[in-house]
Amino acid sequence: MQLLSRSSWNRFPIPFVGLVIVLLVSLASHTSSSTEQEKSSLLQFLAGLSRDGGLTVSWRHNTDYCTWKGITCNQDRKVTDVLLASQGLEGFISPFLGNLTGLLHLNLSRNSLSGGLPLKLVSSSSILVIDVSFNRLTGGLSELPSSTPPRPLQVLNISSNLFTGRFPSTIWEVMKSLVSLNASTNSFTGQIPTTPCVSAPSFAVLELSFNQLSGNIPQGLSNCSVLKLLSVGYNNLSGYLPDELFNVSSLEHLSLHSNWLEGDLNGISKLINLVTLDLGGNEFIGNIPESIGDLKKLQELHLDHNNMSGELPTALSNCTNLVTIDLKSNHFSGKLTKVNFISLPNLKKLIFFSTTSPAQFQKAYTPAAS
Ligand SMILES: *[C@@H]1O[C@H](CO)[C@@H](O)[C@H](O)[C@H]1NC(C)=O
Ligand SMILES: *[C@@H]1O[C@H](CO)[C@@H](O)[C@H](O)[C@H]1NC(C)=O
Ligand SMILES: *[C@@H]1O[C@H](CO)[C@@H](O)[C@H](O)[C@H]1NC(C)=O
Ligand SMILES: *[C@@H]1O[C@H](CO)[C@@H](O)[C@H](O)[C@H]1NC(C)=O
Ligand SMILES: *[C@@H]1O[C@H](CO)[C@@H](O)[C@H](O)[C@H]1NC(C)=O
Ligand SMILES: *[C@@H]1O[C@H](CO)[C@@H](O)[C@H](O)[C@H]1NC(C)=O
Ligand SMILES: *[C@@H]1O[C@H](CO)[C@@H](O)[C@H](O)[C@H]1NC(C)=O
Ligand SMILES: *[C@@H]1O[C@H](CO)[C@@H](O)[C@H](O)[C@H]1NC(C)=O
Ligand SMILES: *[C@@H]1O[C@H](CO)[C@@H](O)[C@H](O)[C@H]1NC(C)=O
Numbered sequence: 001m002q003l004l005s006r007s008s009w010n011r012f013p014i015p016f017v018g019l020v021i022v023l024l025v026s027l028a029s030h031t032s033s034s035t036e037q038e039k040s041s042l043l044q045f046l047a048g049l050s051r052d053g054g055l056t057v058s059w060r061h062n063t064d065y066c067t068w069k070g071i072t073c074n075q076d077r078k079v080t081d082v083l084l085a086s087q088g089l090e091g092f093i094s095p096f097l098g099n100l101t102g103l104l105h106l107n108l109s110r111n112s113l114s115g116g117l118p119l120k121l122v123s124s125s126s127i128l129v130i131d132v133s134f135n136r137l138t139g140g141l142s143e144l145p146s147s148t149p150p151r152p153l154q155v156l157n158i159s160s161n162l163f164t165g166r167f168p169s170t171i172w173e174v175m176k177s178l179v180s181l182n183a184s185t186n187s188f189t190g191q192i193p194t195t196p197c198v199s200a201p202s203f204a205v206l207e208l209s210f211n212q213l214s215g216n217i218p219q220g221l222s223n224c225s226v227l228k229l230l231s232v233g234y235n236n237l238s239g240y241l242p243d244e245l246f247n248v249s250s251l252e253h254l255s256l257h258s259n260w261l262e263g264d265l266n267g268i269s270k271l272i273n274l275v276t277l278d279l280g281g282n283e284f285i286g287n288i289p290e291s292i293g294d295l296k297k298l299q300e301l302h303l304d305h306n307n308m309s310g311e312l313p314t315a316l317s318n319c320t321n322l323v324t325i326d327l328k329s330n331h332f333s334g335k336l337t338k339v340n341f342i343s344l345p346n347l348k349k350l351i352f353f354s355t356t357s358p359a360q361f362q363k364a365y366t367p368a369a370s
Helices: 006-011 014-047 095-099 170-174 219-223 243-247 290-294 314-318 358-364
Strands: 049-051 071-073 079-083 090-092 105-107 112-115 129-131 155-157 180-182 205-207 229-231 236-240 253-255 260-263 276-278 283-286 300-302 307-310 324-326 349-351
Touching (some): 014 049, 014 095, 219 243
Parallel strands (some): 090 112, 105 129, 129 155, 155 180, 205 229, 260 283, 283 307, 300 324, 324 349
Antiparallel strands (some): 049 090, 071 079
16 A cells, blocks of 8 residues: 555556455455464364363453463464473364464374374474374374375374384485484384385484384485484394494484394495494394494493303404493403403493403403592
């Protein structure tokens, strides 16, 4: 309106002014109907809760939903964030949340929500982050129709729930922006997804520990060129560590504790960015290679409860960032004096007892004055 001075406004014929008014009115009613939908979607979510943790005090019909507890809107009054972690919520997660077309962040962590995770949320065309960890959600993740266009989801944390079933392979095909999947502490079965990174080039975090996954560590992980964390401990994995895994040099945290994995550590020195190496509770054999000295960033080394043997390599002295070395329940032998522990200033825990007796160990290693 500011653009039209009074005189120029007068020059327009009546039908044109009428058209402008009609456009303005329809624009306004479109806006109000879409904000109506935002509000009613939130109220539908509320209706799905059997315990709302006092949310109704804030979420009142006659108030502005953009001011409701846990809700953030953008300039267009579209809901962008629903952040309701630790609110004592019970009941189910309404699929109506999927009608919030501007929703970016959904955090319902640490409640007591049950039922399934609506597919409409996982396959939303707007949501970037979903965190529903620490609830009592059940069921599985559904396959998505292959025609589904790429989805923007970057972070999916469904850990510490009661999910079962296999990982749908189609999820990987449409989640091209996925960066982090945390599905630890559930009851997922089947195999580790074989090719998570072919379609999601930014994939960096795969946390699947404490499930019931079986099968091998897939070779396809070698296509994960920015994978930083692979955590699949406390599952039922078996077979050899594939050589391809040693090519994922971006890896910083590799945790495979308590499976049935076999092999040796001869390729490990290629993983030069490792900070955590946890292969405890498996069936690894062989010695710790001298090349372990190449892992300059290593802080946590857990090789306990395997069938490893031989002497500790002198080169271990070169891993100067080590904080923990846990080697118990193996068949290591020889003198500990080969390793210059004085050069490991951060070392806090050195757990070694199994074949070596404590007395023998203490003779060889006198900790640096601290
Ligand atoms: C909102 O979501 C529900 C549940 O998914 C669906 O049945 C309904 O058609 C949607 N309403 C609108 C207006 O999109
Ligand atoms: C969700 O909220 C909890 C509690 O505030 C927080 O610890 C967690 O990091 C949040 N999740 C994400 C993905 O930001
Ligand atoms: C869930 O996982 C995401 C990404 O891995 C993380 O940012 C978030 O903090 C986790 N949530 C909780 C409650 O720990
Ligand atoms: C996965 O989620 C759990 C919460 O259930 C959290 O403690 C853990 O830090 C998360 N792991 C990663 C790698 O984000
Ligand atoms: C890596 O991805 C390419 C396709 O992008 C595929 O041809 C190749 O087989 C994959 N490698 C593995 C080990 O799966
Ligand atoms: C573990 O995997 C083996 C095959 O590798 C299978 O025979 C066994 O049933 C699995 N156990 C569980 C508890 O899934
Ligand atoms: C690892 O990478 C090197 C060079 O990038 C390549 O020559 C080799 O074939 C790869 N090995 C495996 C097992 O993928
Ligand atoms: C441990 O390794 C030795 C060879 O170093 C082998 O003879 C033995 O059978 C292995 N034990 C187990 C339980 O795998
Ligand atoms: C430790 O590192 C230094 C410098 O990188 C190297 O010269 C030396 O050979 C390494 N020592 C061992 C035992 O690998």
